[in-house]
Amino acid sequence: MSKKIIVVLGATNSSKGELSDMAIERLNTCYELFNKGDLILCTGGWGKHFNTTKKPYAFYANEYLLKKGVLHSDFLPFALSNNTVEDAVKIKEIVLTIQYDDLTIITSDFHLERVQLIFKEILDEFSINYLGVKNMLSKKNLEKVIKHEKNAIKTIEEKGLYY
Numbered sequence: 001m002s003k004k005i006i007v008v009l010g011a012t013n014s015s016k017g018e019l020s021d022m023a024i025e026r027l028n029t030c031y032e033l034f035n036k037g038d039l040i041l042c043t044g045g046w047g048k049h050f051n052t053t054k055k056p057y058a059f060y061a062n063e064y065l066l067k068k069g070v071l072h073s074d075f076l077p078f079a080l081s082n083n084t085v086e087d088a089v090k091i092k093e094i095v096l097t098i099q100y101d102d103l104t105i106i107t108s109d110f111h112l113e114r115v116q117l118i119f120k121e122i123l124d125e126f127s128i129n130y131l132g133v134k135n136m137l138s139k140k141n142l143e144k145v146i147k148h149e150k151n152a153i154k155t156i157e158e159k160g161l162y163y
Helices: 021-033 057-067 084-095 109-122 139-159
Strands: 004-008 039-042 102-108 129-133
Touching: 004 021, 021 057, 021 102, 021 129, 039 057, 039 084, 084 109, 102 109, 109 129, 109 139
Parallel strands: 004 039, 004 102, 102 129
Antiparallel strands: none
16 A cells, blocks of 8 residues: 655644634545555644634644544654754654655645645755645636736745745
């Protein structure tokens, strides 16, 4: 049986630890892909823009999947990051220590291009499957995040990555 690692990139949660719809969309996709023997790696620590609680975002993601029936033993250590570049760096540290056949990264559709740009550089020796989960953002919020993504990509292309 092949072993895959499913990485769920962090999203946002409330000040009470309640996961956003975007987070739940990503986690539900992870759960749908998950098979016995697979491993799950949740990313996300703290940051003003996504998690201001005392527990890391990855804790809430982990708890959500546990409630759906995933076992504690199916999880890799958290990648306690506060941005996408740190996601890639910390994921690399973790997956280098494990034998696996397939690595899948789950994010949102609007975030996918930037994730691929960053991960292609930092995890260049890995073969990665990417999955951009369809977002359910309002038109106004989607326009805002797309603008942010385009600006972030432009900055990376002009200045490179710092890690």
